[in-house]
Every structure is written in C-alpha cells, then in structure tokens.
Amino acid sequence: MKQVLENLFPFLRWFPMSQQSLRSDLIAGITVALVIVPQSMAYAQLAGLPVVYGLYASLVPVIIASLWGSCSQLHTGPVAMLSLMSAAALIPFASPGSDRFIELSIMLALMVGVLRLLLGLFRLGVIVNFLSSPVIVGFTNAAALIIGLSQFSKVLGVPFPRTDFYLGDLWNVVTQVSEAHWPTVLIALGAWAVMHFGRKLAPSFPSILAAVVLATGVSAAIGFERNTTVSLDQVADPAFTGMARDYASASDSVERLTERLSELNEAIRAAEEEAEGQPSSEGAAAKAEREELDARLARAKAQRNELTIDLHAHTLTREEGRFVAAEEGDWRFNRMAGEGRVQLAAGGAVVGSIPEGLPSFNVPVIDQTLMWELLPAALVMALIGFMEATSISKAIAAQTGERIDTSKELVGQGLGNIVGSFFGSYTVSGSFSRSAVAARTGAKTGLFAIISAVGVMVVLLYLTPYLYHLPQAVLAVIVMTAVFGLIRVQPLVQAWKVERPAAVIGIITFLATLYLAPDLANGILLGVILTILAYLIQTMRPRAEIVARRPDGGLGGIEAHGLEPMSEDYVPVRFDGSLSFINVAYFEDIILEARSRFPKARTILVIGSGINSMDSSGEEKVRELVDRLQKQGVTLAFSSLKSQVRRVFENGDLVERIGVDNIYADKETALRALQEEERQLGDASPA
Structure with a gap:
C-alpha cells in the first residue's frame, strides 16, 4: 500500500523529515532562490517575453515538478536552451513581447507538458536514444553559441532585428560595434567581473545576485535609463521622421499580415477537413494567397529590420525643445510609442516596470491551427528538455546514490508545464546550474525547490519595484556566462578517435544548427535522421x-x-x-x-x-x-x-x-x- 501511494504521490518519500534535513533544504532553497530570480528574468527575455513571465515560470512549475518528480535535487524552471527554442518556434507567428506572442508561449508550454506527460505515462523515454552522444554535443555546442551570441547586442546596446537567418542577423550586430553605447558595455563588463571573480574567490558566494544588486544600484544612481517620448513634429530632421513613419507602416504591415496568415491557415485546415483530404478549389485558393502573403511578410520584416538599424544609427541632439540631427548626438531611436509619437533614448536599456502580485489562474488560449504547426517544435522541445533533466538527475544520483526513475521524471516535468501554463508560465525544464547549486548546498528533498518558489513569491509581492533599474545588459551577461559553460569540444575529439562517422554527424549537426538558426529544432532533427541512416547503413552492411x-x-x-x-x-x-x-x-x-x-x-x-x-x-x-x-x-x-x-x-x-x-x-x-x-x-x- 505504501509503495502504491508513493507511486501516485512521490513526495511522500520525503517523510519523515529530520531537523537536519529541514535545515539543509531551507539553506539550499534560499540559495537557489537568489540564483533563480535574476536568471529567470534573463531567460524570459531570451524567450521574447517580458521579464515577469520568467518569475511566473519559477513559481507553480517548480512546486509541481518537485512534488511529482523523481530526483530530490533537480530544480525545474526556465532554462536557456528551451527559452531560445520557444522564441524561435513562435517568431514566425507573432512579434516578441506582444500579447499574441505571450498567448502562444503559454500554449506551447501546455503542448510540451502534455507530450512529456504522455511519454512518461507510457514509459516512452527510450525515444531519446535516437539522440546519439555526438549529435547531442554538436547540437548543444551550436545552441550555446547561438544563445550566447544572441545577447551580444544587449551588451553593446544596439538593436538585434531578427529574421529567419540568424547568422545574417548576427553580422548586422557586428557591423554596429561602432555604434555601441559604451556605458552599457562598461556595466556589462563590470557585472561579468563580479560574477567571474566572485565564483573564483568564493564558490558559495551568490555572485549573480551580487552583480544584479550592484548594477541596479549603479544604474539608479547615475540615471542609466534616459528615455523621452515626443511627437514626430518635435523632430526637426526629415530623414529621421520619414524613416520613423516608414518603420511604423512596416510594423503595421507585419502585424496585419501575421493575423491574416493565421486566418488563412485556419481556413485551409477547415477546407481540408471538409474535403476529407481531397483537393478543393477553396483550399487551393487559400494556399495560393498564403504563399503570396508569406513573401509579402518576409519583405515587410526585412524592411522593418533595415529601418531599425538605420534609425538607431541616426543620432539626434536637443536644441531649444526640438531634436535635430547631429553626428555626436545623445538621443537615438528606441521604439514607436503610438500614432505619430516616438520614444528616444539617451541612456541604456533597463528592465523597467514589473507587474506586482502573483499570477492569476487563466485557461491557456488554444489555437488549433497553430497547434499542429507547432507540434514538431513542441516534440523536439519535450525531448531536449527530458534529455537535460535526465542527464542532470543521473549526474546527481551518481553522487547521492538515489535511484532515478526517468518515467516519473517525465511525469513531473510534464505536470509542471501543464499546471504552470494555467498560471502564466512558458516552457520549463530541469536546470543544470540551479540543480548543481542545490546539490552543493546539501538539499535533501524536493522541499528545497518549494522554498525557492516561496522566495520568488516574495519578490513578486514586494520587491519588483526595486528591480526597475536593473540593466538588461546584466541579464544578457547572466545568460552568456551560463550557456558558454555548456560548450564542450573534447567529446567530439574523442568520438573522432573512436567512431569517425558518428563524429562527422556531430559536426554536421553543429554546423546545420548554426546555419538553420533560429529554428534549432531542424538542426537536431537533421542529426537524428543522419544517425538513423548511419545505423541503417551499418546494419545493412555489417x-x-x-x-x-x-x-x-x-x-x-x-x-x-x-x-x-x-x-x-x-x-x-x-x-x-x-x-x-x-x-x-x-x-x-x-x-x-x-x-x-x-x-x-x-x-x-x-x-x-x-x-x-x-x-x-x-x-x-x-x-x-x-x-x-x-x-x-x-x-x-x-x-x-x-x-x-x-x-x-x-x-x-x-x-x-x-x-x-x-x-x-x-x-x-x-x-x-x-x-x-x-x-x-x-x-x-x-x-
């Protein structure tokens, strides 16, 4: 009977708790909370979401996954790789940060959660065996580079317009180095120095939190953020105002075309269902219109991205209440602020206002058309997240001697994403860094994760106003330091010595993931296909x-x-x-x-x-x-x-x-x- 209850409610194995166990979990939970608050905000931006959604994802999913998971030291929450994969999957359908984008991010979390739950209930975790070690290493290395370098623009303080070709976007950032906002660069370097040398001098020191507190204090003291919103009539520079109006027009076109494409996809699906898979004139006409709109949307995005870079390079200075063009002007374009208005910036970017209070219960919006289009990305995210969580759990279990049930871990991760999606959470998974901190600080049971969630709850209720002046460059540095540590070359070198075809597939996966970015799912799918083909060839010709x-x-x-x-x-x-x-x-x-x-x-x-x-x-x-x-x-x-x-x-x-x-x-x-x-x-x- 006890075994049956523990299978249904795995958290029962925590009991009875000793005083020593409670003390260890309390210390570990507080320590992890100090890490997850800044980390989750950084990863939310990576996912194209307002920072508060990172905090939401660090609350309910953490509690559910710890209660129904298998590993006592595994910490669930926002992670870098799935944050970028979430953004990459959704950018074709909505603008990052928009209400529509937020809705789709939450829906994607629900999809990933359902897939993981099904994999766990039917004990199908063996599917991950299709991911060979060289493929995983090649993909992880490429993803780490993509994630880390995607934050480079925030360190420089320049725009990073996104298209369907990541390497081209990155080159656009490199060409803007001369336009860098040097106070932003200095704050980023200072935050990196605090985190790097803090870890070197005292590994247990919460260096990330220290960097956040110091950078926020400096930002508030020097007035790091300097924004003003003005009418375009106040800008005495015809070239700037013309580009701003063109930018607003291109942005409107992107929004309209994206909405129309969503309607067309629904119409195509309905026509195919009605025709029971047979060709129909309505479906053919809708597909032809969709093809034309796809081309128009690509042109509109390219125009908007080009205007973003040109506007940022066009500096202004204030003279007698008006803004005029100047080679060394302080003011740059930041964003459009409504009809005929523009926000200019003379300082660096900060997190800004974060909504206070806990997330409310809301049923996720389900878009059936996009759900089918997002299914391949959701499946890859479910497997990648499972692979991360399993490898972390096994590494910790090797030290603690705890037995890990991968199917139970899948169930815990799946339930965490499903329940979290009803409380504003985007896709989450097991975290390498936070789980390592928990194990190092002596966590005994999953109670430590619940204590860390309580810490996030305190931040949401009482401390969000104090995070207003946190520079976004600091969040970028947190992401970069976290993901660059995932890059490993030695496994591919070893694979080259032992099994050269597998090493070649790993290298191809690495290069393909870089080239196909930001659509990371296609990179690892190519690696899986090549692995299966190599296996079949080897089986055909033993x-x-x-x-x-x-x-x-x-x-x-x-x-x-x-x-x-x-x-x-x-x-x-x-x-x-x-x-x-x-x-x-x-x-x-x-x-x-x-x-x-x-x-x-x-x-x-x-x-x-x-x-x-x-x-x-x-x-x-x-x-x-x-x-x-x-x-x-x-x-x-x-x-x-x-x-x-x-x-x-x-x-x-x-x-x-x-x-x-x-x-x-x-x-x-x-x-x-x-x-x-x-x-x-x-x-x-x-x-």
Whole structure:
C-alpha cells in the first residue's frame, strides 16, 4: 500500500523529515532562490517575453515538478536552451513581447507538458536514444553559441532585428560595434567581473545576485535609463521622421499580415477537413494567397529590420525643445510609442516596470491551427528538455546514490508545464546550474525547490519595484556566462578517435544548427535522421570478412591484416550482424564473393558468433544459398551459433538441409574438422 501511494504521490518519500534535513533544504532553497530570480528574468527575455513571465515560470512549475518528480535535487524552471527554442518556434507567428506572442508561449508550454506527460505515462523515454552522444554535443555546442551570441547586442546596446537567418542577423550586430553605447558595455563588463571573480574567490558566494544588486544600484544612481517620448513634429530632421513613419507602416504591415496568415491557415485546415483530404478549389485558393502573403511578410520584416538599424544609427541632439540631427548626438531611436509619437533614448536599456502580485489562474488560449504547426517544435522541445533533466538527475544520483526513475521524471516535468501554463508560465525544464547549486548546498528533498518558489513569491509581492533599474545588459551577461559553460569540444575529439562517422554527424549537426538558426529544432532533427541512416547503413552492411590465422593464433581478416588464406579447400567467413530482411542481400554477396575468390573450395564456413538474431527472410536466404551451393558441390557450414539462432535453424528445415555434421559448436572445432577432412582428401588423392 505504501509503495502504491508513493507511486501516485512521490513526495511522500520525503517523510519523515529530520531537523537536519529541514535545515539543509531551507539553506539550499534560499540559495537557489537568489540564483533563480535574476536568471529567470534573463531567460524570459531570451524567450521574447517580458521579464515577469520568467518569475511566473519559477513559481507553480517548480512546486509541481518537485512534488511529482523523481530526483530530490533537480530544480525545474526556465532554462536557456528551451527559452531560445520557444522564441524561435513562435517568431514566425507573432512579434516578441506582444500579447499574441505571450498567448502562444503559454500554449506551447501546455503542448510540451502534455507530450512529456504522455511519454512518461507510457514509459516512452527510450525515444531519446535516437539522440546519439555526438549529435547531442554538436547540437548543444551550436545552441550555446547561438544563445550566447544572441545577447551580444544587449551588451553593446544596439538593436538585434531578427529574421529567419540568424547568422545574417548576427553580422548586422557586428557591423554596429561602432555604434555601441559604451556605458552599457562598461556595466556589462563590470557585472561579468563580479560574477567571474566572485565564483573564483568564493564558490558559495551568490555572485549573480551580487552583480544584479550592484548594477541596479549603479544604474539608479547615475540615471542609466534616459528615455523621452515626443511627437514626430518635435523632430526637426526629415530623414529621421520619414524613416520613423516608414518603420511604423512596416510594423503595421507585419502585424496585419501575421493575423491574416493565421486566418488563412485556419481556413485551409477547415477546407481540408471538409474535403476529407481531397483537393478543393477553396483550399487551393487559400494556399495560393498564403504563399503570396508569406513573401509579402518576409519583405515587410526585412524592411522593418533595415529601418531599425538605420534609425538607431541616426543620432539626434536637443536644441531649444526640438531634436535635430547631429553626428555626436545623445538621443537615438528606441521604439514607436503610438500614432505619430516616438520614444528616444539617451541612456541604456533597463528592465523597467514589473507587474506586482502573483499570477492569476487563466485557461491557456488554444489555437488549433497553430497547434499542429507547432507540434514538431513542441516534440523536439519535450525531448531536449527530458534529455537535460535526465542527464542532470543521473549526474546527481551518481553522487547521492538515489535511484532515478526517468518515467516519473517525465511525469513531473510534464505536470509542471501543464499546471504552470494555467498560471502564466512558458516552457520549463530541469536546470543544470540551479540543480548543481542545490546539490552543493546539501538539499535533501524536493522541499528545497518549494522554498525557492516561496522566495520568488516574495519578490513578486514586494520587491519588483526595486528591480526597475536593473540593466538588461546584466541579464544578457547572466545568460552568456551560463550557456558558454555548456560548450564542450573534447567529446567530439574523442568520438573522432573512436567512431569517425558518428563524429562527422556531430559536426554536421553543429554546423546545420548554426546555419538553420533560429529554428534549432531542424538542426537536431537533421542529426537524428543522419544517425538513423548511419545505423541503417551499418546494419545493412555489417562487418563481414574472410578470415585466416594471425601470427598470435587468433583469427583476423585476410585483407585487413594482410594474411595468407588458410586453405584452398575451405573458406572461413566471419559475419558480425543479425540475419534479417535488411541485410540478407549483403550476406548473400559475401558468401558468393568467397565462392568466387576460392573456386576450388568444398566448404564455406560461416562463423556465426556475431549473429544475434535471425528472421524469416534470413532463414529463407540461407536455405536458398544452401541449395544453390550444394548444386555446385559446395557445403555451407556454420559454427558458434547462439541458441536463439539455432532455434530458428531447428524450427525450419535448415538443420536437415545443411546436415547436423556441418553445424559446429564453435569455430575451433569447425576448423579442426575441416583441416582433418582436407588432410584425408589429400591422403586419398593419387600421387
């Protein structure tokens, strides 16, 4: 009964709690809370959301995942990789930060949660085995670079207009280095120095929190943020006002076209359902219009992005209540602020106002059309998040000795995302950094995660006004320091030494993920496809060779080791693969090649120790070869067959066809018998 209850409510295993356990969880929870507050705000911006949604994602999902998870030290919440993947998946359908974008982010969290829950309930976590180690490393390295470098614009204080080609966007940032806001750069460098040297001098010191507090204090003291909203009539620069109006027009076009595309997708889906999958004139017309709108939307986005960079480079100065063009002007374009109005900035970007209070309960908005379009990205995010959470859990369990149930972890992560989506949370997963902090500070049960969520709750209720002046560059540095630590080259170097094709696939995954960014899902899907193809090719053409004696007495391939054949009278062939429909043709080729190379041979011996299984196609092919070779006076013999393969031989008529005397228990017995037979034939032949 106790076991049944613990399966339904895993948190029951926390009890009874000792005073020492409570104290350890309290210290770990407070420490993790000091990390997650600034980290979650940084990751929310990475996801294209207002920073408060990072705090929302650090509240309810943390509690639910800790209650129903398997690892006591795993901390769930916003993570860098899924934050970027969430933004990349949704940018084609809405503008980052908009109400529509927020709705879709929450819907995507619900989808990821449902997928993870189903994977856990049906114990399908084995799907992650399709992600080989080199593919994971290649993808993680590329994603870390993409995530980290995507924050470079915030460190420079320049715009980073996003398109469907990340490398081009990054180049646009690099070309703006001369336009950098140097106070922003200095604050970013200062925050990095506090975090870097703080960790070096005292690993337990909350260096991230210290950097946030110091940077916020300095920002408030020096008036780091200097914004003003004015009418375009107050800007005495026709070039600037013309570009601003064009920018507003392009932005309106993007919004209208995005909304129309959403309506068209719904219309296409409805037409296909009504026509039951058959072509229809309504569906064809809608698809043609969608194709045209896609092209128009791409042009509108490109125009808006180009204008963003041009406007930011166009500096202004204030003279007698008006703003005029100036080469060394203090004021730059920040954003449009309504009809005929523009916000100018002479300082750096800060977090700004954060809504106070806890998230309210709201049923996520479900867009059925986009749900199907987002499903591939949601599945990849579910698997990547599961892979992260599982690897963290196993690494911690190796130190604590705790037994980890990956299916329960999937259930906990799934429930965390599902319930969290009803309280304004976007997609979450297990965090490397925060789980490591929890383990290092002595967390004993999942109670520590609940205590960290209480810390976030206190911030939302009472402390958000104090975060107004937090520079966004500091949040960017937090993201960059977190993700650049994930980059690992040694595993790919090791894979190159051990299994070069796998290493090549890892490198291709790395390059493809970079090139296809920001659509990270396609990068790892390509890696999975290449891994499966490589496996199929290897399965179709397993190692198979004619063998002979090496100088040390063992057997080796005559070509690989440059050996002389054992005999002209018999040919030993090693086949290291299961005999199934996928490789029987290759098996036939190997046997016929041996027959061709040694035309005088009376016996071809298949050393079957590497044959682990055999299906009906394999059995049929062996039967055909036995009959074919017998007509030519050649015997096909076998040795070292495993019990499951021998059973297939016996259930069919192979034993009778081959002859029980030609099926040997092991290779040495077979070779001795063939040598003796050869000797007897030699003695019997006329001198």
